[in-house]
Amino acid sequence: MPFSYTSPYSEELTCKAIIADDGAHLERSARVRDELEDGAHVWIDVGDGAPLSRVHSRSLPERGIFEPPGSCGYQEQIGWEATPADIFDEEVVGIDPRQTMRYTRTVIADQPSFKEWQMRHAASSSSQDGLFDIFNRTWQQVAQDEVGEMPNASSWMGEVKSVFWHNFESLKYVFSCHASVTVDPSKPPEMSLLEFWAICKRCALPSPWLNLNKINRFFMRKGAVPDIRDLKGPHDGRKTIDLPKFLGTLVRISVLREQGGKGELPMCVTHLIQGMLTLTPGFETFEPEKAAYAPFSSSAVRQKLTMHESRLKKLFKHWAKLDETRETIQLSEFLQMMAKADVMGPDLTEVQLKMAFVHAMLGAHDGVFETWQEAGEQACSEILFSEFVDVIMRVALLKFEWDTATTIDIKVHELCLILIFGPGGRAINL
Known part of the structure; x- marks a missing residue:
C-alpha cells in the first residue's frame, strides 16, 4: 500500500536505496530519466544488507479493499x-x-427523490395553508436578516418572495439533502459550508465575477449564525448556515454572479433556481448530461488525499503569498509553483493548467473556461485550499492522460509525491 513508503510507520520491505548495476547508489532526488535508460537494470536495497531484484510481500486482494458492499454512499x-x-x-x-x-x-442512507421526500414530509405541511405559514416565518427571517439591506429592496422584495414561495419545497429539499441534524433536537437543521460549496460547484452558482472566496464573505455579515465568529476566517468549512441564510445567500449570489453584479431581481434569482433544479439529482427536471464530470469521489482518492493533506497545506501556504491571511492562492502563484515543480512541458501546458484552475474554481461545466477568459481583468483568479486540492487532482489526470492502465487515485498520489518531494517542495520543509 502506498502509505508504507510515505510514512515512518511501516519499515518492513521499504526501499532504502536504489543501486545501479555497477554497485553505485543512485541519487535519491534525481529524476529517473536523468539516471537511467530504457532497459537498464537496478537493484533494490530493502535494508536487509543484501541487494535483491525482487521483493516478496504479502498478496493483496483486488482494488477496492476499502469499498463497502453494494453501491451505497x-x-x-x-x-x-x-x-x-x-x-x-x-x-x-x-x-x-x-x-x-x-x-x-x-x-x-440513499438520498430520496424529490417526490419521495415530499411524501415523507407531508405530515408537517399537510395543507397549502400550513406550508405557507412555514414559508412566511422563514421568509420573515430572510427579509429581516439577509436581504433587507440590499439596494432598492422595497422595489423587488414582493416579486422575489413570490419566486421563493413558488419554489419553496424544492429549495427545502436541496437544503435538507445537504444538511445535518443538530445536537439539540429543538434547533432546526444546519448545513456546513463544505456542503454548501458542493452545491455551488454542482449547480454552477459561481461565475467569473463571483467565486467562493467572495461568496464566503456573505457569511461574515451581521446576522450570521452566532458561533460563526468563534471559527477562524471566512473560509472555514466547519461553519454552518440555516435555511433562511441559505435562501438569502441565493438572492445575493443571483445578483452578483451575472455580469459582475449587474443582475436584476427577480429575473436573476429565477434563472439561478431554474439552473439548480436542472443540475440537482432527484428532480424530474434533472439533466445528467449537463452535470459536471466528477471523477474524484471514490474512497481510494480520498484515502490518498488524507495521506498528503498536511503537506499539501504547507505547500499551499508557502505559495499563497499575495493573500496576507494565506487562505487563498492566486493563479499566478499556482503557475509559479507548477513551474518550480518541473511538471510543465509538452504533456502539460500553461493553458491546460489555467483550464484546470478555472474548473476547480467555478466547476467543470461546458463553456466556463471560455466565459472566464472573456471576463478579462474582471475575472476572479484565486482559490481556497479545498479548490487547490481539486485542481491538483485535475492536473494529475492531464499529466498522466496517456496512461490508461493506472487508476485515478494512484495518478493523484503520484502527482502529490512529485509536488511534495520534487524540486518545488524539498526546500519548504514539508
Whole structure:
C-alpha cells in the first residue's frame, strides 16, 4: 500500500536505496530519466544488507479493499493516534513510538427523490395553508436578516418572495439533502459550508465575477449564525448556515454572479433556481448530461488525499503569498509553483493548467473556461485550499492522460509525491 513508503510507520520491505548495476547508489532526488535508460537494470536495497531484484510481500486482494458492499454512499475518516503502552501488572513494560491508524466508516442512507421526500414530509405541511405559514416565518427571517439591506429592496422584495414561495419545497429539499441534524433536537437543521460549496460547484452558482472566496464573505455579515465568529476566517468549512441564510445567500449570489453584479431581481434569482433544479439529482427536471464530470469521489482518492493533506497545506501556504491571511492562492502563484515543480512541458501546458484552475474554481461545466477568459481583468483568479486540492487532482489526470492502465487515485498520489518531494517542495520543509 502506498502509505508504507510515505510514512515512518511501516519499515518492513521499504526501499532504502536504489543501486545501479555497477554497485553505485543512485541519487535519491534525481529524476529517473536523468539516471537511467530504457532497459537498464537496478537493484533494490530493502535494508536487509543484501541487494535483491525482487521483493516478496504479502498478496493483496483486488482494488477496492476499502469499498463497502453494494453501491451505497458513505463517509470515512482516517487519522493517527498514539499507540497504547504495553502494561503488565499495572507497570509499563514497553512503549511503541509508532502511531496507530484509526479508520472509521459510516454508511450514508440513499438520498430520496424529490417526490419521495415530499411524501415523507407531508405530515408537517399537510395543507397549502400550513406550508405557507412555514414559508412566511422563514421568509420573515430572510427579509429581516439577509436581504433587507440590499439596494432598492422595497422595489423587488414582493416579486422575489413570490419566486421563493413558488419554489419553496424544492429549495427545502436541496437544503435538507445537504444538511445535518443538530445536537439539540429543538434547533432546526444546519448545513456546513463544505456542503454548501458542493452545491455551488454542482449547480454552477459561481461565475467569473463571483467565486467562493467572495461568496464566503456573505457569511461574515451581521446576522450570521452566532458561533460563526468563534471559527477562524471566512473560509472555514466547519461553519454552518440555516435555511433562511441559505435562501438569502441565493438572492445575493443571483445578483452578483451575472455580469459582475449587474443582475436584476427577480429575473436573476429565477434563472439561478431554474439552473439548480436542472443540475440537482432527484428532480424530474434533472439533466445528467449537463452535470459536471466528477471523477474524484471514490474512497481510494480520498484515502490518498488524507495521506498528503498536511503537506499539501504547507505547500499551499508557502505559495499563497499575495493573500496576507494565506487562505487563498492566486493563479499566478499556482503557475509559479507548477513551474518550480518541473511538471510543465509538452504533456502539460500553461493553458491546460489555467483550464484546470478555472474548473476547480467555478466547476467543470461546458463553456466556463471560455466565459472566464472573456471576463478579462474582471475575472476572479484565486482559490481556497479545498479548490487547490481539486485542481491538483485535475492536473494529475492531464499529466498522466496517456496512461490508461493506472487508476485515478494512484495518478493523484503520484502527482502529490512529485509536488511534495520534487524540486518545488524539498526546500519548504514539508
